Amino acid sequence: MARRPLPRILSDRGAHLARGRELARTAADSATDILHPLITIARGLRRLASAGRRRVADTPKDRRGALLFLVASVLMVVLLLPYGPLLATVSLMAAAAWQGRDRAPTAPEGPDESQTRRLKSLYDALVPYFSSAGAPDPLYAHGGSWEKAFPAYEFDGTGRITHLVIAYPAYYTDGEAESRARIEHLLAAKSGRGREYRFAWDEEGNQLTVRVLAPLPADIAAQRFVTSPGETVLGFTDPAQVRRTLPVVHGGERRDVPPVVWRTGIRSTEPHLLAVGQPGSGTSTLLRSVALQALRHGDVVIVDGGGTGEYACLTGRDGVLAVECEPAGVVESLRWAAHETERRLIAANRAHRAGDPPPEDTKRPLWILLDRPSAFTHLAAADGREDPQSLLQVPLRHGRPANVTVVVADQLDSLEALSDAVRQHTRARVVLGPATPEQVTAVLGAPPHTTPLDDVPAGRGYARLGTGPVHRLQVPATPNPYDDTAGAGHRQAVLDLLPARSAQDGARREPERTVPEAGPVRGAPADTVFMDKHSTEKEPVEKKPADPAATDETVAEAHAAHSADADKAAPEPVPMEAAAAESS
Numbered sequence: 001m002a003r004r005p006l007p008r009i010l011s012d013r014g015a016h017l018a019r020g021r022e023l024a025r026t027a028a029d030s031a032t033d034i035l036h037p038l039i040t041i042a043r044g045l046r047r048l049a050s051a052g053r054r055r056v057a058d059t060p061k062d063r064r065g066a067l068l069f070l071v072a073s074v075l076m077v078v079l080l081l082p083y084g085p086l087l088a089t090v091s092l093m094a095a096a097a098w099q100g101r102d103r104a105p106t107a108p109e110g111p112d113e114s115q116t117r118r119l120k121s122l123y124d125a126l127v128p129y130f131s132s133a134g135a136p137d138p139l140y141a142h143g144g145s146w147e148k149a150f151p152a153y154e155f156d157g158t159g160r161i162t163h164l165v166i167a168y169p170a171y172y173t174d175g176e177a178e179s180r181a182r183i184e185h186l187l188a189a190k191s192g193r194g195r196e197y198r199f200a201w202d203e204e205g206n207q208l209t210v211r212v213l214a215p216l217p218a219d220i221a222a223q224r225f226v227t228s229p230g231e232t233v234l235g236f237t238d239p240a241q242v243r244r245t246l247p248v249v250h251g252g253e254r255r256d257v258p259p260v261v262w263r264t265g266i267r268s269t270e271p272h273l274l275a276v277g278q279p280g281s282g283t284s285t286l287l288r289s290v291a292l293q294a295l296r297h298g299d300v301v302i303v304d305g306g307g308t309g310e311y312a313c314l315t316g317r318d319g320v321l322a323v324e325c326e327p328a329g330v331v332e333s334l335r336w337a338a339h340e341t342e343r344r345l346i347a348a349n350r351a352h353r354a355g356d357p358p359p360e361d362t363k364r365p366l367w368i369l370l371d372r373p374s375a376f377t378h379l380a381a382a383d384g385r386e387d388p389q390s391l392l393q394v395p396l397r398h399g400r401p402a403n404v405t406v407v408v409a410d411q412l413d414s415l416e417a418l419s420d421a422v423r424q425h426t427r428a429r430v431v432l433g434p435a436t437p438e439q440v441t442a443v444l445g446a447p448p449h450t451t452p453l454d455d456v457p458a459g460r461g462y463a464r465l466g467t468g469p470v471h472r473l474q475v476p477a478t479p480n481p482y483d484d485t486a487g488a489g490h491r492q493a494v495l496d497l498l499p500a501r502s503a504q505d506g507a508r509r510e511p512e513r514t515v516p517e518a519g520p521v522r523g524a525p526a527d528t529v530f531m532d533k534h535s536t537e538k539e540p541v542e543k544k545p546a547d548p549a550a551t552d553e554t555v556a557e558a559h560a561a562h563s564a565d566a567d568k569a570a571p572e573p574v575p576m577e578a579a580a581a582e583s584s
């Protein structure tokens, strides 16, 4: 069917608007030109009047009468003189025009001496990279001029470059990562260290734009962010990178800041997250921040491989199903999480087949947060026990339609200990703390477009959601409230966000051990441990090792409806071996 053209009024609307705006601007410019003398005289009259008022105010009260008499006499004489009023008016206008002239010193055209020196030195530094022996009219040549090479530039108050556009020859290999990195490294070094630069390569126009980035606010405390269910604020980024802003309280004031928001749940294309960093880079803090946000609408199971009590504040709180720090408990909780994922899938699938909406007990988000699971992998390998990570296969692979989200945080040098399932299904990625561009690229699958800082504050790094852009990231300050070294204000903010203590106050909350209402899960051991919050029928059971193959088989049928989606969301495994090799 031929497509009908849009009505002219709709299709031409943009052009009309643009033309209208252009006309209005031209009319305003012409009016300003015509009225310029009048504006100057009016400004001068105002200045003369205020000078007169000041003079009267400065005159002592007892002499004001004499001054008034003098002015009145002068006026009288002027009125009596032939052509006096006319001459007086002309003189007044001339005086006003003189007083009203624009006295602001005109900004000097072009850069000053020190700025010129900086631009020249940058140009000279770029010559070896951008010059070519055979070029007839080279843009870059020894002794050449920088004016054509740098079409736009800006400096800050201290004379350092804040914005620079660099034209480069078309033959430069700007499509190659190493070629870009060489130039970026050089520009960052020559333009002043200690600042972060953003580089935008315009391959079509052969122009590189360098911009100095303002530091990200590192002291925004944890708080109740204005987000919808299913949205988690990972941290804050640059305004140029995201369209949305989030109102936050920062330093006692309300501000709008651009956030990095991660969407989870049934429609998410990045349903699970992996955060990595050097020790002390802030990955546990990120996990705590995610946990506090997750607890607003869901339940969390926490696996703490750090063993430093980073999540002790969450123990026994409403919605916190378990905080596990010893291997047996970890295996038990993860096995439960795998079966809970299956139970939800089967229940939802039955409802789909019956034409009913998904049952209520499959909708509440379940979060599995693992801090340094590699620690348990090493322990299990040493003791010849099963790797707890193998139990993550089901939640990772089938968690999305079951509202189950997995977040894994680990150290850069333990990447090789992460299972294939973790690498393959965590499409939301975060790198925190000091990391080489190669490490960042290996984890995120794309290089950062900004230079790394020499001194990286805790909680600073990069985030990438799926195949989206790489964002600079600052995680909100969410310290362990029991850590005396953290700021009191930030600790209190975390305490304020903690859910109420649940009924079994203080004690480790033992999961309810029940078989699901839907009956034994096919393929799963009949006497498996379940922690089904929503089931009422309790039946103590024995622990049995999970059989990942069996569990995968179990969900195969229930998952048939979702598998196409899951496979669509399942990414190519991001090659992290390079990062692991780099750090080991």
Ligand SMILES: Nc1ncnc2c1ncn2[C@@H]1O[C@H](COP(=O)(O)OP(=O)(O)OP(=O)(O)O)[C@@H](O)[C@H]1O
Binding pocket: 218, 277, 278, 279, 280, 281, 282, 283, 284, 285, 286, 306, 458, 459, 460, 474, 475, 476, 477, 478, 479, 480, 486
């Ligand atoms: N976003 C942040 N803002 C302010 N301080 C932070 C932030 N993230 C972390 N910190 C501080 O940095 C220190 C280390 O943080 P954290 O324990 O989260 O790091 P980690 O990567 O988990 O390290 P480790 O693996 O050694 O435990 C803590 O004192 C913490 O309060």
